Amino acid sequence: MRWRLKVGATVASVLALFCGYLVADAYDVVPGMVTLAAPYDAPAPFPDAPGAVPGPSPEVAVPALPEAAPVPDTDRIGDLVTALAEDDRLGKRVGVLVTDAATGETLGESAAGRQQVPASTQKILTAVAAYAGPGGEVTLPTRAVLEGDSQVVLVGGGDMMLAPDAGDPDAVNGRAGLGDLADQVVAQVTLSGRDSVSLAVDDTLFSGPDVSPTVRDSDVADGYVAPVAALAVDVARLTDDKYAKRESDPAMAAADQFAAALEDRGVTVSGSISRQTAASSAREIGRVDSAPLGQIVSYLLEESDNTLTEVVGRLVAVDAGLPGSQEAAISEVVATVESLGVDLTGAVLTDLSGLGTGSSTSVRQLVDTLAVAAQDPTMREAVTGLPIAGMEGTLHERFAEGNPGRGYASAKTGSLPDIRSLAGTVVTTDDRLLLFAVTADAIPEGGSYGANMLFDEFVGDLAACGCTTDAP
Known part of the structure; x- marks a missing residue:
């Protein structure tokens, strides 16, 4: 009987302690699961991102010009082209083309479709093919x-x-x-x-x-x-x-x-x-x-490095699953540029650097290659990587002080005996981007150095050439 009383007393004590703990827990005096506090507010839903809209297409590099934008002065540019093409100091075979980068409009031309010796301006084709093929981020x-x-x-x-x-x-x-x-x-x-x-x-x-x-x-x-x-x-x-x-x-x-x-x-x-x-x-x-290959391409354009151009061309071929040979490199560079929409009909490439004999392209083909690269963000560095007039690479000692194109033109040079060429971009006084190419491949003996100066003056005149005040 006594042991039953002890068990009963113990059970009562435990129950009392448990009840006391529940009361303390309810008032949050001790930790536990019971509480008399009001429940937490329901969590707020995740907010929507304010103003989230689809971004622009990455395929659009240069936005469309507004209708009110001024247009280049085609009369003035045409006069500059004619004067350069008819300059006897350059000989009888001069090709010139100037276009508007934004619209593709031809602003002035002379013998733009004639096949001529491009010299090192030919490197532009390999540069564009490198970006279109392996890509600028590839390393070797x-x-x-x-x-x-x-x-x-x-x-x-x-x-x-x-x-x-x-x-x-x-x-x-x-x-x-x-x-x-x-x-x-x-x-x-x-x-x-x-x-x-x-x-x-x-x-x-x-x-x-x-x-x-x-x-x-x-x-x-x-x-x-x-x-x-x-x-x-x-x-x-x-x-x-x-x-x-x-x-x-x-x-x-x-x-x-x-x-x-x-x-x-x-x-x-x-x-x-x-x-x-x-x-x-x-x-x-x-x-x-x-x-990265893009930096190598910029280097070869600035320094006009013939060896690296041939190397990059072979890398374009290897990337396409072809042998790393010169023949495959030339074939794949041409095929890649044509796949971008450039008509290379009639062009002949006997190497990729332009150093060898027998190559020919037109100034139209050079400008068209620059144009497709300028419009595509994945290839644009083939254009922006060209040496800056008066500041970099093979243009470091060209475009003398006072030339309006100094710092505003970027171009690839070309130099062979009695042959000079220049192809690239220039920004006008109205911030209009123009594409140009000029080639003279029958310069009278002793006139090659003077041809460089004539080309520089021509591009400088393009830079100083403003737009007309009225839009069409």
């Missing part, structure tokens, strides 16, 4: 792979602008460095205790001929072009001069410098360096990447 890898325990293969991916040692992340020429690649390889090789490797180079990305047969031997000897290779240091220059003599075998010369970098870091290269296609099963142990 230089890799090192390990076959077996001690065979290193240096694999070229098209970068002929390697630095011999450390790369410079802010540079275009020299962005990727063989020294940086050697650091990665040494770190991997020495993990197994090795201090010696054999070395091969795989330069099979591109195939011959390495130099176009249409290029003069004297131009090769003078350093205007190097043999095209899947890898090289400083575009195969033997010195720092822009037109220095070039390595006869750029890929093997790069491999020699890579071997020296390995040895400087304590890994000996045994035997001679061979050529070898890297096996698909080989393990990658190092990689460095070039500057």
Whole structure:
């Protein structure tokens, strides 16, 4: 009986404590699930984004002009074109075309459809094809792979602008460095205790001929072009001069410098360096990447680099699934530009840089190529990457102080014996963007330098040429 009383008392105590806890919980004195407080307000719905509307089409690069916009002075521009075309100092074969970038309207022309020697203005075709094909963001890898325990293969991916040692992340020429690649390889090789490797180079990305047969031997000897290779240091220059003599075998010369970098870091290269296609099963142990292709294209346009133009053309072919040969490069550059709507009927390309003999295009074809690039955001940098008059690249010492086109024109130059050309854009005093191309390919002897000045004055006059006050 006594034990029942004790159990009853215990149960009563527990119940009392529990009830007390519930009361304390209800008044939020102690933590728990019971409360007398008012419930929380229902959560507000997620707000709609105010003013959200579909963005503009990325395919529209230049918006339509308002109807009230002034129009270019076609009479004045026509007079300028006629005066230039009839200038005896330029010879009897002068082609000129000026168009309005916004409307495509022809503002002045003379022999615009005649096929003439374009010289280096021909590089515009390759530049546009590079953006339309591989794209400006693509980079070119230089890799090192390990076959077996001690065979290193240096694999070229098209970068002929390697630095011999450390790369410079802010540079275009020299962005990727063989020294940086050697650091990665040494770190991997020495993990197994090795201090010696054999070395091969795989330069099979591109195939011959390495130099176009249409290029003069004297131009090769003078350093205007190097043999095209899947890898090289400083575009195969033997010195720092822009037109220095070039390595006869750029890929093997790069491999020699890579071997020296390995040895400087304590890994000996045994035997001679061979050529070898890297096996698909080989393990990658190092990689460095070039500057983006768009920056390379801007570089070749500014410096009028013949070798890099040929390299980029072959990359366009490889991107299309074709061999990395000169023949495939020329074919694919032409096909790509034509696919954009440019009529290249009658044009002949014997190389891509314009250095060789036998190429011909019309000023209409050059301007039309610029026009399609200017209207498309994915290709526009092929136009904006042209050197600025009086400030950059091959136009650095052109467009003298006082020329209205200085700083307002951007153009690709072309220079061969008795041949001069210029193609690009110019902004007028009314902020109208014009496209132009001019070629003279039969300049009287001794008149080539004067032709540059005449071209500069012509473009400067276009810059100073205002619009008419009344819209149509």
